[in-house]
Amino acid sequence: MSARLAKGGRLIDRSKAHRFTFNGKWMRGFEGDTLSAALLANDQMLVGRSFKYHRPRGIVASGPEEPNGLVNLGKGDRLEPNQRTTTTELFDGLTAESQNHWPSLENDIGVVNNYAARFLPAGFYYKTFLQPRAAWKHVFEPIVRHSAGLGKAPKDRDADRYEQAYAFCDVLVIGGGVAGLQAALVAGRSGARVMLLEQTAHWGGRAPVDGVEIDGQPADAWVKTTVQTLEAMENVTLRVRCMGAGVYDHGYVLADEKVADHTPGDGRPKHRLWRIRAGRIIAATGAIERPLSFAGNDIPGVMLAAAVRDYVVNFAVSPGDRTVVVTNNDDAYRTAIALHQAGLSVPVILDARLTATGALPEQARKLGIRVETNRAIAAVKGGKRVKSVAICAQAGEGAVLEEIACEAVAMSGGWSPVVHLWSHCGGKLIWDEATACFRPDAARPPLNHDGSAMVIAAGAANGALLAADTLR
Known part of the structure; x- marks a missing residue:
């Protein structure tokens, strides 16, 4: 349960x-x-x-x-x-x-x-x-x-009321993760008028959840210091609970700020619609995890691996006492490790690849977690919740090799950059073979009226899926 x-x-x-x-x-x-x-x-x-x-x-x-x-x-x-x-x-x-x-x-x-x-x-x-x-x-x-x-x-x-507001800035940064904070910091120190939007109530994105270290310190500490630095800059405006919803011609952006969604009836406007004119837009919108295809992957209890990690680390919530992890990349091993550290059972990690030899797989093995390569889920058993998984060979014909009882399944099919805002005004994508995803093509960005790039993608939204690459 x-x-x-x-x-x-x-x-x-x-x-x-x-x-x-x-x-x-x-x-x-x-x-x-x-x-x-x-x-x-x-x-x-x-x-x-x-x-x-x-x-x-x-x-x-x-x-x-x-x-x-x-x-x-x-x-x-x-x-x-x-x-x-x-x-x-x-x-x-x-x-x-x-x-x-x-x-x-x-x-x-x-x-x-x-x-x-x-x-x-x-x-x-x-x-x-x-x-x-x-x-x-x-x-x-x-x-x-x-x-x-x-x-x-x-x-x-x-019963609620709503309002709209206008803003003008040199640089608008959409996304308050590591990439967005770093971009806002660099732009703010240059003297530019900067506005930074984050759709959740918290700064830092995935980095604090994933145990990332930045400049030799935990991501949480780096995020806190960076936000304090930005708050002290008169030329920088920070907004949480504010989602960049659309990018239009000539640097025109609409954003939805949830002012009082979480405090209904307190007299404040429920939402605020921001109409923003920006000289340059930085899309630091991160990436989302892809699911995997197998029979029964819609049964309650089958979740994205990163989501399972979020619930365990951020909210101290376990999706089940026994969680099977199925993946085709190293990142899902973070979830298995987080579950193990929280005192929960991970009966097996099923990896579709022929070999899994990175630092994370090796760490999982040292913790005593069973790792099976060239394996996949043939089917998830259950009705209104997961009861077990049937395991098969990834390259086989689907014959069931083993059945393992569990209450949850954490799946990861890799990561895809969130490119929606980049694409709103005609930005083109390119296939990145190394990360197996479509990412923004820097040679074909959305353009301003003077021919300069109107939108710049940064961090995971640009295909940089590791923290060091994101900061660069």
């Missing part, structure tokens, strides 16, 4: 408990939790149902890339549908309800679609509901309308 660990949690304050409800059930979390972390801490693995077949869905990620953890947040005049649990900060009295099921999340009659999947191919309704024509309006259409969509549309007038 998923649970709160007795120790740890770099982002939570255990002295400040919050009570909240999910589907009418009271649960408990801490200041600093996200809603997804609090749900997992209360062993709430099932958070929704898939759109068409109503298959059970659980938390997969820990950030805005989360595909499953969408809930109705609030009620009455503060109801918001389709809010991500992974980006919602927990507050006392929060109310959330799961979506796309009837009569309940645990017992959803719509799951019959899953057993009739062979009769419900994509677009089947265009042919199925043609005849008799008279039945469309009174029979077919009401059923389709009731089944379509996610969440509940609010009926009451919004």
